[in-house]
Amino acid sequence: MDEMEDVELVTALPIPVLIRDGATTKNREARLRVLTINDLPTVDLAWKPYLNNTVEAAKANGVRWWRLPQHQEWEWGAKIDPNFMDPSDYLIYGVECDGAMQGLMIVNDMYHALLDDDGEIADSLVEKPIIHIDFLCVAPWNLAELLGTSGKTPRFKSVGRVLMQIAVDLSFENGYRGRVGLYALPQAESFYEKCGMIPMDRECDHECLCYYELIPSAAEVLRGGAK
Numbered sequence: 001m002d003e004m005e006d007v008e009l010v011t012a013l014p015i016p017v018l019i020r021d022g023a024t025t026k027n028r029e030a031r032l033r034v035l036t037i038n039d040l041p042t043v044d045l046a047w048k049p050y051l052n053n054t055v056e057a058a059k060a061n062g063v064r065w066w067r068l069p070q071h072q073e074w075e076w077g078a079k080i081d082p083n084f085m086d087p088s089d090y091l092i093y094g095v096e097c098d099g100a101m102q103g104l105m106i107v108n109d110m111y112h113a114l115l116d117d118d119g120e121i122a123d124s125l126v127e128k129p130i131i132h133i134d135f136l137c138v139a140p141w142n143l144a145e146l147l148g149t150s151g152k153t154p155r156f157k158s159v160g161r162v163l164m165q166i167a168v169d170l171s172f173e174n175g176y177r178g179r180v181g182l183y184a185l186p187q188a189e190s191f192y193e194k195c196g197m198i199p200m201d202r203e204c205d206h207e208c209l210c211y212y213e214l215i216p217s218a219a220e221v222l223r224g225g226a227k
Contacts, residue, residue, distance in 0.1 A: 014031050014032060014033045014034070015031070015032050016029050016030070016031060016032075017029075017030050017031070017032045017095060017162050017166075018030070018158075018162070019095065019097060019102065019156045019157065019158050019159050019162055020156060020157040020158045021155075021156060021157075022142070022153045022154040022155050022156055022157050023153055023155075025157075028097060028156070029097075030095050030096060030097035030102060030156075030159075030162075031095070031096045031097070032093060032094070032095055032096075032162075032166060033093070033094045033095075033096055034091065034092065034093060034094075035092040035093070035094050035104075036087075036092065037077075037080050037082065037087050037092070039092070039094070040076040040077045040079065040080075040092070040104075041076070041077035043076050043077075043094070043101050043104060044075060044076050044077050046100060046101065046139075047076075047101075047139055047140050050139075050140045050141055051069070051072060051140035052072075054140060054143075054146055054147070054150070055068055055069065055072055055146070057149075057150055058146060058149045058150065061149055061150060063149045067145070067149070068146070069140075069143060069146055069187070070185045070186065070187050070188075071137055071185060074135070074137065076104060076135075079106055079134070079135055080092075080106065089108050089110060090106055090107065090108050090134070091106070091107050091108070091170070092104065092105070092106050093105045093106075093107070093163065093166055095159050095162060095163065097156060098155075100139065101139060102138065102139050102142060102155070102156050102159045103136075103137065103138040103139060103142070103159035103160060103162070103163050104135070104136070104137055104163075105133060105135065105136040105137075105163040105166065105167065106133070106134040106135045106136075107131050107132060107133050107134065107167055107170065108131075108132050108134060109129055109130070109131055109132065109174065109176070110132065111129075111130050111132040111181060112127040112128055112129055112130060113128040113129070113130045113179045113181065113213060114181070114200065114211075114213060115198060115200075115213045115215055116215075117215055117216055117217070118215070119198050119215050128176070128177075128179060129174075129176050129179070130171070130176055130179040130180060130181045130213070131167050131168075131170050131171040131174070131176060131179065131180045131181075132180075132181050132182065133167055133180060133181070133182035134182075136160065136163055136164070136167075136182070137160075138156075138159045138160050139155075139156075139159075141154065141155045142154045142155055142156050142157070142159055144157070145187075160191060161195065164180075164192075164195050164222060165222060165223060167180045168180055168214065168219045168222050168223050169223065171219065172219070172223070177216040177219070178214065178215075178216045178218075178219025178220060178222075178223065179213065179214060179215065179216065179219065180197070180213070180214040180219065181211065181212065181213045181214070182197075182211075182212055183203070183206045183207075183209040183210070183211055183212075184209060184210055184211075184212050185209065186209075186210075189210060189212075192212050193212075195214070195218075195222055196214060196218030196219075196221055196222055197212040197213060197214045197218070198212060198213050198214070198215065198218075199211075199212055200212065200213065
Protein backbone atom coordinates (compact mmCIF):
# COMPACT_ATOMS: atom_id res chain seq x y z
CA MET A 1 0.00 0.00 0.00
CA ASP A 2 1.19 3.49 -0.75
CA GLU A 3 2.28 5.02 2.58
CA MET A 4 0.96 8.41 1.50
CA GLU A 5 -2.61 7.14 1.64
CA ASP A 6 -2.33 6.85 5.44
CA VAL A 7 0.03 9.67 6.41
CA GLU A 8 -0.48 13.41 6.07
CA LEU A 9 2.04 16.20 6.37
CA VAL A 10 2.55 17.34 9.94
CA THR A 11 2.21 21.09 10.49
CA ALA A 12 4.22 21.97 13.59
CA LEU A 13 3.46 24.96 15.77
CA PRO A 14 6.13 27.70 15.93
CA ILE A 15 9.13 26.22 17.73
CA PRO A 16 12.56 27.58 18.71
CA VAL A 17 15.56 26.70 16.54
CA LEU A 18 19.20 27.76 16.80
CA ILE A 19 21.06 29.66 14.07
CA ARG A 20 24.51 31.25 14.30
CA ASP A 21 25.17 34.97 14.50
CA GLY A 22 27.35 35.89 11.55
CA ALA A 23 29.45 38.37 13.50
CA THR A 24 29.96 36.54 16.80
CA THR A 25 29.41 32.92 15.57
CA LYS A 26 27.39 32.36 18.76
CA ASN A 27 24.05 30.58 18.63
CA ARG A 28 20.95 32.72 18.50
CA GLU A 29 17.42 31.52 19.13
CA ALA A 30 15.12 31.88 16.13
CA ARG A 31 11.54 30.74 15.57
CA LEU A 32 10.39 28.22 13.01
CA ARG A 33 7.05 29.30 11.61
CA VAL A 34 4.54 27.65 9.31
CA LEU A 35 3.48 30.29 6.79
CA THR A 36 0.66 30.65 4.27
CA ILE A 37 0.79 31.84 0.68
CA ASN A 38 -0.48 35.20 1.93
CA ASP A 39 2.79 35.69 3.83
CA LEU A 40 5.02 35.27 0.78
CA PRO A 41 4.54 38.68 -0.90
CA THR A 42 5.64 40.31 2.36
CA VAL A 43 8.88 38.32 2.20
CA ASP A 44 9.44 39.54 -1.36
CA LEU A 45 9.01 43.13 -0.20
CA ALA A 46 11.67 42.62 2.46
CA TRP A 47 14.14 40.55 0.45
CA LYS A 48 13.99 41.87 -3.10
CA PRO A 49 15.32 45.44 -2.62
CA TYR A 50 18.26 44.20 -0.55
CA LEU A 51 19.07 41.45 -3.04
CA ASN A 52 18.83 43.74 -6.06
CA ASN A 53 20.99 46.43 -4.44
CA THR A 54 23.61 43.90 -3.39
CA VAL A 55 23.71 42.34 -6.85
CA GLU A 56 24.12 45.75 -8.48
CA ALA A 57 26.95 46.57 -6.08
CA ALA A 58 28.62 43.26 -6.93
CA LYS A 59 28.37 44.03 -10.65
CA ALA A 60 29.90 47.46 -10.05
CA ASN A 61 32.79 45.73 -8.28
CA GLY A 62 33.43 43.60 -11.36
CA VAL A 63 31.82 40.37 -10.16
CA ARG A 64 31.08 38.19 -13.20
CA TRP A 65 27.55 36.99 -13.91
CA TRP A 66 28.21 33.34 -13.01
CA ARG A 67 29.00 34.34 -9.43
CA LEU A 68 25.72 36.18 -8.95
CA PRO A 69 22.83 34.35 -7.20
CA GLN A 70 21.06 32.02 -9.61
CA HIS A 71 17.82 32.49 -7.67
CA GLN A 72 17.82 36.29 -7.93
CA GLU A 73 14.70 36.31 -10.12
CA TRP A 74 12.64 34.19 -7.73
CA GLU A 75 9.32 35.69 -6.69
CA TRP A 76 8.12 33.90 -3.58
CA GLY A 77 4.63 35.30 -3.96
CA ALA A 78 4.28 33.42 -7.26
CA LYS A 79 5.68 30.06 -6.16
CA ILE A 80 2.28 28.58 -5.26
CA ASP A 81 -0.34 29.84 -7.70
CA PRO A 82 -3.80 28.84 -6.42
CA ASN A 83 -5.13 29.11 -9.98
CA PHE A 84 -3.06 26.08 -10.96
CA MET A 85 -1.97 24.49 -7.67
CA ASP A 86 -3.71 23.40 -4.49
CA PRO A 87 -2.04 25.32 -1.62
CA SER A 88 -3.08 22.55 0.79
CA ASP A 89 -0.57 20.24 -0.95
CA TYR A 90 2.34 22.35 0.29
CA LEU A 91 3.91 23.45 3.56
CA ILE A 92 5.83 26.71 3.82
CA TYR A 93 8.41 27.05 6.59
CA GLY A 94 10.15 30.25 7.63
CA VAL A 95 12.99 30.84 10.10
CA GLU A 96 12.39 34.16 11.83
CA CYS A 97 14.87 36.12 13.94
CA ASP A 98 15.24 39.81 14.79
CA GLY A 99 11.80 40.46 13.36
CA ALA A 100 12.67 39.24 9.84
CA MET A 101 12.55 36.04 7.84
CA GLN A 102 16.06 34.61 7.65
CA GLY A 103 15.19 31.68 5.38
CA LEU A 104 12.26 30.02 3.60
CA MET A 105 11.41 26.53 2.39
CA ILE A 106 8.43 25.08 0.50
CA VAL A 107 7.85 21.31 0.65
CA ASN A 108 5.33 18.69 -0.42
CA ASP A 109 4.98 14.90 -0.22
CA MET A 110 3.62 14.18 -3.69
CA TYR A 111 6.77 12.38 -4.91
CA HIS A 112 8.40 9.00 -4.29
CA ALA A 113 12.01 8.04 -3.66
CA LEU A 114 14.17 6.88 -6.55
CA LEU A 115 16.93 5.42 -4.34
CA ASP A 116 16.83 2.46 -1.99
CA ASP A 117 18.27 2.52 1.52
CA ASP A 118 21.77 1.77 0.18
CA GLY A 119 21.75 4.69 -2.25
CA GLU A 120 21.17 2.52 -5.32
CA ILE A 121 18.41 2.97 -7.89
CA ALA A 122 15.38 1.31 -6.37
CA ASP A 123 13.95 -1.63 -8.36
CA SER A 124 11.14 -2.40 -5.92
CA LEU A 125 7.53 -1.92 -6.96
CA VAL A 126 6.78 -0.63 -3.46
CA GLU A 127 6.64 3.17 -3.68
CA LYS A 128 8.43 4.99 -0.86
CA PRO A 129 7.10 8.51 -0.20
CA ILE A 130 9.51 11.35 0.27
CA ILE A 131 9.53 14.94 1.45
CA HIS A 132 10.26 16.96 -1.67
CA ILE A 133 11.77 20.43 -1.27
CA ASP A 134 10.41 22.66 -4.00
CA PHE A 135 12.32 25.77 -2.93
CA LEU A 136 14.82 26.57 -0.18
CA CYS A 137 16.66 29.85 0.22
CA VAL A 138 18.18 32.06 2.90
CA ALA A 139 17.56 35.80 3.13
CA PRO A 140 19.83 37.87 0.86
CA TRP A 141 21.66 39.37 3.87
CA ASN A 142 22.69 35.80 4.75
CA LEU A 143 24.23 34.93 1.36
CA ALA A 144 27.88 34.52 2.32
CA GLU A 145 29.37 34.33 -1.18
CA LEU A 146 27.45 37.33 -2.51
CA LEU A 147 28.19 39.46 0.55
CA GLY A 148 31.83 38.44 0.42
CA THR A 149 32.23 40.27 -2.89
CA SER A 150 31.86 43.53 -0.97
CA GLY A 151 33.60 42.45 2.22
CA LYS A 152 30.39 42.05 4.23
CA THR A 153 29.54 39.32 6.75
CA PRO A 154 26.21 37.44 6.72
CA ARG A 155 23.88 38.40 9.55
CA PHE A 156 23.20 34.74 10.27
CA LYS A 157 24.75 31.42 9.30
CA SER A 158 23.49 27.80 9.30
CA VAL A 159 19.94 28.86 8.30
CA GLY A 160 19.93 26.63 5.22
CA ARG A 161 21.15 23.64 7.20
CA VAL A 162 18.47 24.21 9.84
CA LEU A 163 15.81 24.21 7.12
CA MET A 164 17.24 20.97 5.74
CA GLN A 165 17.02 19.44 9.19
CA ILE A 166 13.38 20.56 9.41
CA ALA A 167 12.67 18.72 6.15
CA VAL A 168 14.36 15.62 7.55
CA ASP A 169 12.39 15.86 10.81
CA LEU A 170 9.18 16.23 8.82
CA SER A 171 10.08 13.12 6.84
CA PHE A 172 10.65 11.11 10.03
CA GLU A 173 7.45 12.43 11.64
CA ASN A 174 5.44 11.24 8.65
CA GLY A 175 7.02 7.80 8.56
CA TYR A 176 9.22 8.45 5.51
CA ARG A 177 12.44 7.54 7.42
CA GLY A 178 14.19 10.82 6.65
CA ARG A 179 13.93 10.57 2.87
CA VAL A 180 14.17 13.99 1.20
CA GLY A 181 14.52 14.93 -2.47
CA LEU A 182 15.01 18.10 -4.49
CA TYR A 183 16.30 19.66 -7.69
CA ALA A 184 19.33 21.86 -6.95
CA LEU A 185 20.57 25.01 -8.61
CA PRO A 186 24.23 24.50 -9.62
CA GLN A 187 25.44 27.01 -7.03
CA ALA A 188 23.68 25.02 -4.29
CA GLU A 189 24.94 21.56 -5.27
CA SER A 190 27.96 21.59 -2.95
CA PHE A 191 25.74 22.58 -0.01
CA TYR A 192 23.37 19.66 -0.55
CA GLU A 193 26.28 17.27 -1.00
CA LYS A 194 27.70 18.46 2.34
CA CYS A 195 24.28 17.63 3.80
CA GLY A 196 24.82 14.05 2.63
CA MET A 197 22.48 14.09 -0.37
CA ILE A 198 23.26 11.85 -3.34
CA PRO A 199 23.35 13.48 -6.80
CA MET A 200 21.55 11.73 -9.63
CA ASP A 201 20.81 12.74 -13.22
CA ARG A 202 20.14 16.19 -14.61
CA GLU A 203 16.59 16.34 -15.94
CA CYS A 204 15.59 18.42 -18.96
CA ASP A 205 12.03 18.59 -17.64
CA HIS A 206 13.41 20.51 -14.64
CA GLU A 207 15.65 23.06 -16.39
CA CYS A 208 18.46 20.49 -16.52
CA LEU A 209 18.89 20.72 -12.75
CA CYS A 210 20.52 17.85 -10.89
CA TYR A 211 18.19 15.75 -8.75
CA TYR A 212 19.35 14.90 -5.21
CA GLU A 213 18.06 12.47 -2.60
CA LEU A 214 18.81 11.90 1.05
CA ILE A 215 18.65 8.27 2.15
CA PRO A 216 17.73 7.19 5.73
CA SER A 217 21.30 6.64 7.00
CA ALA A 218 22.42 10.09 5.82
CA ALA A 219 19.25 11.61 7.23
CA GLU A 220 20.13 10.29 10.68
CA VAL A 221 23.52 11.98 10.46
CA LEU A 222 22.05 15.31 9.29
CA ARG A 223 19.44 15.14 12.02
CA GLY A 224 22.19 15.15 14.61
CA GLY A 225 22.62 18.95 14.64
CA ALA A 226 23.85 22.01 12.75
CA LYS A 227 27.59 22.17 12.29
